[in-house]
Amino acid sequence: MVRLQSEGFSPQQSQAIVTSVTSVLASSTSSLLTTMVTKAEQDRTLYMYKVDFAQLKSELQMLEKTDYSMLRAENERLQGEVNKLKQRLREEITRTQAGVRLDMSLEKGRARDEQAQHEIKIRETDARIENEISGLRTQMESIKFSILQYMVGTITGTGALILAYLRMIM
Numbered sequence: 769m770v771r772l773q774s775e776g777f778s779p780q781q782s783q784a785i786v787t788s789v790t791s792v793l794a795s796s797t798s799s800l801l802t803t804m805v806t807k808a809e810q811d812r813t814l815y816m817y818k819v820d821f822a823q824l825k826s827e828l829q830m831l832e833k834t835d836y837s838m839l840r841a842e843n844e845r846l847q848g849e850v851n852k853l854k855q856r857l858r859e860e861i862t863r864t865q866a867g868v869r870l871d872m873s874l875e876k877g878r879a880r881d882e883q884a885q886h887e888i889k890i891r892e893t894d895a896r897i898e899n900e901i902s903g904l905r906t907q908m909e910s911i912k913f914s915i916l917q918y919m920v921g922t923i924t925g926t927g928a929l930i931l932a933y934l935r936m937i938m
Contacts, residue, residue, distance in 0.1 A: 773782050
């Protein structure tokens with residue numbers, strides 16, 4: 769206050785300024801104190817946060833272990849199903865291959881039977897052709913023999929006529 773008075777303020781003005789500044793400082797200090805925390809409260813809150821984080825960490829680890837074991841069990845179950853499906857597929861492929869082999873064997877047998885029937889028919893046809901050829905040869909031989917007989921008869925008759933003619937002329 770003395771400084772304010774030395775600067776030219778009246779004692780009442782100085783007193784009013786000092787009172788105002790004091791009240792503003794008191795209200796600011798009380799405001800700061802209400803919003804600020806003590807070291808003990810801060811330590812207690814920090815400890816509670818650490819405890820909460822530790823609990824959260826252990827819960828997360830427990831959940832992770834549980835999830836991991838559930839995933840492992842699910843993976844094993846799926847692996848089992850995949851193995852079963854693979855086995856069923858192998859069995860189905862084996863069955864299908866056996867069916868195809870059987871069909872192919874049956875088809876080969878049928879083709880062999882068909883080929884044998886064709887060969888029998890070809891042999892029968894060959895035999896008939898041979899019989900026909902033999903019959904034709906026999907006919908040709910008999911025709912040749914008949915022609916030869918007629919030719920010999922004709923030549924003999926012609927020879928006799930020529931000789932008779934020659935005798936007559938001579």
